[in-house]
Amino acid sequence: MTMTPTKLDLDKAERRLLIDWSDGSRRAYTIAELRDQCPCATCREKADADAQQEPDLLPIISPEEARPLEILGMQPMGSYAYSIEFSDGHDTGIYSLELLSEIGTEV
Numbered sequence: 001m002t003m004t005p006t007k008l009d010l011d012k013a014e015r016r017l018l019i020d021w022s023d024g025s026r027r028a029y030t031i032a033e034l035r036d037q038c039p040c041a042t043c044r045e046k047a048d049a050d051a052q053q054e055p056d057l058l059p060i061i062s063p064e065e066a067r068p069l070e071i072l073g074m075q076p077m078g079s080y081a082y083s084i085e086f087s088d089g090h091d092t093g094i095y096s097l098e099l100l101s102e103i104g105t106e107v
């Protein structure tokens, strides 16, 4: 049986998302972690490219990345996923319930 969220809570002070699941568990997700786990093709390609980079290269941080990241909105996509809009302008990530039930930290 697939777990479904029963409650979504954006904790702006702690900069994290809290999801209550149908099995009674509650998971916390930092905004950075969610952004990092973005499953869209662009981000997965970038993650692969980063992994292959020379380790001694200094990372370059764009102004968008330097600003504290926020979640501007979350939209349900059917009954199986959510799209998340981030303050860096990225909104093409579709987070399946399966992915969301695997990442984050149980609290």
Ligand SMILES: [Zn+2]
Binding pocket: 038, 039, 040, 041, 042, 043, 044, 090, 092, 093
């Ligand atoms: Zn992405």
